[in-house]
Amino acid sequence: MSREDAIRRVREEVASLHGELIRYGLVVWTGGNVSGRVPGEDLFVIKPSGVSYDELTPESMILCDLDGAVVPGSEGSERSPSSDTAAHAYVYRHMPEVGGVVHTHSTYATAWAARGEAIPCHITAMADEFGGEIPVGPFAIIGDDSIGRGIVDTLSGHRSRAVLMQNHGPFTIGRDARDAVKAAVMCEDVARTMHLARQGGATIPIEQAHLDSLFDRYQNVYGQPAAETPAQEAQQ
Amino acid sequence: MSREDAIRRVREEVASLHGELIRYGLVVWTGGNVSGRVPGEDLFVIKPSGVSYDELTPESMILCDLDGAVVPGSEGSERSPSSDTAAHAYVYRHMPEVGGVVHTHSTYATAWAARGEAIPCHITAMADEFGGEIPVGPFAIIGDDSIGRGIVDTLSGHRSRAVLMQNHGPFTIGRDARDAVKAAVMCEDVARTMHLARQGGATIPIEQAHLDSLFDRYQNVYGQPAAETPAQEAQQ
Amino acid sequence: MSREDAIRRVREEVASLHGELIRYGLVVWTGGNVSGRVPGEDLFVIKPSGVSYDELTPESMILCDLDGAVVPGSEGSERSPSSDTAAHAYVYRHMPEVGGVVHTHSTYATAWAARGEAIPCHITAMADEFGGEIPVGPFAIIGDDSIGRGIVDTLSGHRSRAVLMQNHGPFTIGRDARDAVKAAVMCEDVARTMHLARQGGATIPIEQAHLDSLFDRYQNVYGQPAAETPAQEAQQ
Amino acid sequence: MSREDAIRRVREEVASLHGELIRYGLVVWTGGNVSGRVPGEDLFVIKPSGVSYDELTPESMILCDLDGAVVPGSEGSERSPSSDTAAHAYVYRHMPEVGGVVHTHSTYATAWAARGEAIPCHITAMADEFGGEIPVGPFAIIGDDSIGRGIVDTLSGHRSRAVLMQNHGPFTIGRDARDAVKAAVMCEDVARTMHLARQGGATIPIEQAHLDSLFDRYQNVYGQPAAETPAQEAQQ
Numbered sequence: 001m002s003r004e005d006a007i008r009r010v011r012e013e014v015a016s017l018h019g020e021l022i023r024y025g026l027v028v029w030t031g032g033n034v035s036g037r038v039p040g041e042d043l044f045v046i047k048p049s050g051v052s053y054d055e056l057t058p059e060s061m062i063l064c065d066l067d068g069a070v071v072p073g074s075e076g077s078e079r080s081p082s083s084d085t086a087a088h089a090y091v092y093r094h095m096p097e098v099g100g101v102v103h104t105h106s107t108y109a110t111a112w113a114a115r116g117e118a119i120p121c122h123i124t125a126m127a128d129e130f131g132g133e134i135p136v137g138p139f140a141i142i143g144d145d146s147i148g149r150g151i152v153d154t155l156s157g158h159r160s161r162a163v164l165m166q167n168h169g170p171f172t173i174g175r176d177a178r179d180a181v182k183a184a185v186m187c188e189d190v191a192r193t194m195h196l197a198r199q200g201g202a203t204i205p206i207e208q209a210h211l212d213s214l215f216d217r218y219q220n221v222y223g224q225p226a227a228e229t230p231a232q233e234a235q236q
Numbered sequence: 237m238s239r240e241d242a243i244r245r246v247r248e249e250v251a252s253l254h255g256e257l258i259r260y261g262l263v264v265w266t267g268g269n270v271s272g273r274v275p276g277e278d279l280f281v282i283k284p285s286g287v288s289y290d291e292l293t294p295e296s297m298i299l300c301d302l303d304g305a306v307v308p309g310s311e312g313s314e315r316s317p318s319s320d321t322a323a324h325a326y327v328y329r330h331m332p333e334v335g336g337v338v339h340t341h342s343t344y345a346t347a348w349a350a351r352g353e354a355i356p357c358h359i360t361a362m363a364d365e366f367g368g369e370i371p372v373g374p375f376a377i378i379g380d381d382s383i384g385r386g387i388v389d390t391l392s393g394h395r396s397r398a399v400l401m402q403n404h405g406p407f408t409i410g411r412d413a414r415d416a417v418k419a420a421v422m423c424e425d426v427a428r429t430m431h432l433a434r435q436g437g438a439t440i441p442i443e444q445a446h447l448d449s450l451f452d453r454y455q456n457v458y459g460q461p462a463a464e465t466p467a468q469e470a471q472q
Numbered sequence: 473m474s475r476e477d478a479i480r481r482v483r484e485e486v487a488s489l490h491g492e493l494i495r496y497g498l499v500v501w502t503g504g505n506v507s508g509r510v511p512g513e514d515l516f517v518i519k520p521s522g523v524s525y526d527e528l529t530p531e532s533m534i535l536c537d538l539d540g541a542v543v544p545g546s547e548g549s550e551r552s553p554s555s556d557t558a559a560h561a562y563v564y565r566h567m568p569e570v571g572g573v574v575h576t577h578s579t580y581a582t583a584w585a586a587r588g589e590a591i592p593c594h595i596t597a598m599a600d601e602f603g604g605e606i607p608v609g610p611f612a613i614i615g616d617d618s619i620g621r622g623i624v625d626t627l628s629g630h631r632s633r634a635v636l637m638q639n640h641g642p643f644t645i646g647r648d649a650r651d652a653v654k655a656a657v658m659c660e661d662v663a664r665t666m667h668l669a670r671q672g673g674a675t676i677p678i679e680q681a682h683l684d685s686l687f688d689r690y691q692n693v694y695g696q697p698a699a700e701t702p703a704q705e706a707q708q
Numbered sequence: 709m710s711r712e713d714a715i716r717r718v719r720e721e722v723a724s725l726h727g728e729l730i731r732y733g734l735v736v737w738t739g740g741n742v743s744g745r746v747p748g749e750d751l752f753v754i755k756p757s758g759v760s761y762d763e764l765t766p767e768s769m770i771l772c773d774l775d776g777a778v779v780p781g782s783e784g785s786e787r788s789p790s791s792d793t794a795a796h797a798y799v800y801r802h803m804p805e806v807g808g809v810v811h812t813h814s815t816y817a818t819a820w821a822a823r824g825e826a827i828p829c830h831i832t833a834m835a836d837e838f839g840g841e842i843p844v845g846p847f848a849i850i851g852d853d854s855i856g857r858g859i860v861d862t863l864s865g866h867r868s869r870a871v872l873m874q875n876h877g878p879f880t881i882g883r884d885a886r887d888a889v890k891a892a893v894m895c896e897d898v899a900r901t902m903h904l905a906r907q908g909g910a911t912i913p914i915e916q917a918h919l920d921s922l923f924d925r926y927q928n929v930y931g932q933p934a935a936e937t938p939a940q941e942a943q944q
Binding site (some may be wrong): 496657658668669673675676679686 | 736737739789813816818819820821822823824825847849850851874875876877903906916
């Protein structure tokens with residue numbers, strides 16, 4: 001595939017995946033952002049800043065280099081990229097196996113983040129998807145590399161594709177943008193289920209050996225095409 | 237009806253019933269699965285594994301025998317069936333009165349399952365539908381017959397058409413796939429109502445004699461066509 | 473308007489109002505029912521029993537007399553009316569000012585009902601609509617007049633157009649079917665808000681004099697056409 | 709732009725923005741209201757009282773002067789304006805920088821209001837949007853200027869564009885109607901997230917210096933066009 005075709009395809013994928021954030025109730029107004037790496041290029045595509053979800057088109061997505069700088073003259077380059085672009089760029093620079101990054105302020109995940117509390121893994125769906133707890137990353141302020149560094153430091157070598165940045169909300173990664181969106185959807189789903197479970201009393205832990213076998217099976221057997229995830233690669 | 241027509245009809249019913257799981261918010265992404273027995277045949281139809289709900293058609297459903305093996309050469313047989321197929325097959329083998337099985341990770345039901353706690357029956361709608369509490373089944377791992385056995389052991393001779401598998405989520409059965417989907421919808425509805433009721437203080441039990449009369453009336457009088465449910469048959 | 477036109481109009485209104493129960497999330501599957509009195513006649517129109525919301529048409533609604541008996545030969549009379557028909561009929565017989573009745577198992581209202589706890593009126597929207605607390609009615613079983621009697625005994629002379637039948641759920645009344653549906657929608661809305669308010673700590677009561685003036689203004693000034701409600705008449 | 713064109717444009721904007729209240733679940737039935745100031749005129753446009761959201765058109769919006777009186781002979785003037793018109797008018801008279809006002813009874817914000825409790829700012833999205841806590845205004849009854857005065861007294865000189873009127877619900881302001889609707893949407897979103905966060909245990913405060921820098925950046929850098937907000941002006 002040509003460079004132009006590869007960029008076009010990622011623009012289309014990233015634009016349409018924002019619809020999944022809406023469908024699953026992960027974002028309100030203009031919040032949240034999805035990005036996707038252009039395969040074979042030191043480039044990624046991300047949402048423009050503060051633009052309504054109804055107006056997101058492939059052409060309005062913004063093409064950036066791995067320092068987070070907008071590629072001059074590219075389509076949409078007259079607009080500002082998402083204010084979280086530096087964090088996305090940092091992840092792409094430091095985690096070459098990552099092909100997609102998502103950030104939301106989804107309600108239940110952000111509630112755990114406001115307490116700075118990791119989500120314990122007491123349900124099998126969470127073991128399948130994340131292999132154990134979803135960890136908390138440090139408090140970090142926009143303006144330098146501290147958010148990106150917090151994500152990378154927390155998720156490197158960790159099974160989880162989701163991190164709850166303290167007082168802020170979840171960032172998720174994946175082998176491509178779609179996989180990172182799936183992680184964002186499942187992160188909110190398990191954050192909600194575990195929240196509600198604990199409201200009613202103590203939850204029952206799952207033994208580590210069972211966590212291991214559930215995670216292993218799901219990553220290798222589930223679904224139609226067997227594909228490696230960045231989390232698996234990071235563990236090797 | 238010919239064998240082919242019977243299979244066709246169950247394929248259509250199972251494909252379209254997945255839409256009800258979406259409509260009632262019981263599933264996210266590709267989670268959850270519905271199956272239906274082919275009347276008069278040792279066969280059932282189930283969802284393929286890890287396929288988007290937008291892509292489910294009658295042709296993509298998968299035809300299995302009662303050991304859970306895909307029928308060679310049947311439509312859709314190039315794909316893998318749901319990873320829960322073995323559990324569905326076990327239920328069909330051991331509960332001949334069951335014509336449909338549904339599995340979801342619906343939020344509130346899974347929250348009770350994470351605590352390993354049965355849902356008490358303190359609302360009349362739950363007495364109508366389930367005749368008493370919704371029980372908990374054992375912790376069981378995918379990979380052998382332990383999930384299927386847990387379902388059958390818990391629901392045999394029980395009024396409830398729903399079981400909460402510990403740390404996992406609800407499985408429901410019915411006289412056909414539609415009836416099992418109704419049980420999944422009502423299971424989540426009563427799991428949610430009872431959760432919220434208890435958050436505000438102690439709930440008031442319903443006397444056993446009233447549970448019995450509510451369940452009896454609903455199973456025999458409610459609705460237009462009076463039809464037997466597997467739960468009723470199991471009690472005889 | 474002729475008798476036939478009046479019946480036709482109520483059939484249309486009752487059929488379409490079931491859509492509002494869906495829109496506001498008050499019902500699942502075939503639960504819930506709306507009825508409306510035919511003005512000037514000893515008749516009311518109600519939903520058939522156990523029929524899907526997608527299939528409700530004016531023609532499928534069922535015409536009953538005030539004893540709850542289906543009018544022989546009327547459109548739809550080959551079907552059974554809602555299993556709550558006797559309760560609706562009892563209300564129409566004993567509260568001539570009531571023109572509409574609604575029953576749901578809406579989640580939050582039913583949660584209060586499961587504890588047998590009245591909803592305190594600590595928000596102005598509830599004072600506007602209900603004039604004070606929403607009361608609890610007795611535990612009652614389908615099969616005789618006990619549900620209808622519980623509704624009438626609790627709401628007669630009470631400002632509230634909603635009653636929480638213990639362990640069961642809300643019944644609401646109104647000057648017509650639309651007004652009763654509005655009461656059902658607002659009942660669930662305030663049940664939810666007051667539930668959540670109390671989860672976070674103690675709520676602040678509203679003085680009786682303020683409750684009185686809010687209720688009086690809303691019943692007499694709010695909206696475009698000033699119309700009397702049955703609750704107001706009942707208080708005179 | 710002519711006076712007529714300016715009025716027309718605000719009518720269209722206010723009518724369509726009511727759809728956002730529905731989209732984000734902030735209102736039920738006919739509750740809630742949006743108004744917008746006509747730029748350069750001592751006029752504002754507001755929703756009619758008690759009219760269904762399905763029937764709101766630009767022509768049915770009501771044009772008022774800054775005393776809240778309907779402009780005689782203007783389109784829609786045969787109807788009554790929202791029963792909260794006096795409060796909106798008071799805000800426009802006393803806060804010339806405000807171009808839009810919104811009132812809802814959105815669930816979580818109203819739950820905090822029922823306890824008379826300000827929402828603490830322990831999440832960065834809230835620091836971005838509101839710069840700190842969302843304050844509580846006094847209990848006030850419709851019928852004189854007390855609601856409007858409570859809003860103005862609480863929000864003057866405050867960063868927040870939202871106030872929780874005790875026992876009542878949120879009012880929000882903005883540089884135009886759209887900005888006030890955004891504040892209403894974000895107010896409910898953070899009310900919900902902070903409620904859920906606290907249900908699970910203690911939340912972690914954010915240092916004042918970080919609150920300041922988050923608010924400053926978001927107001928000045930975020931989004932495509934850098935525009936001043938009334939809250940910023942009020943602080944100068």
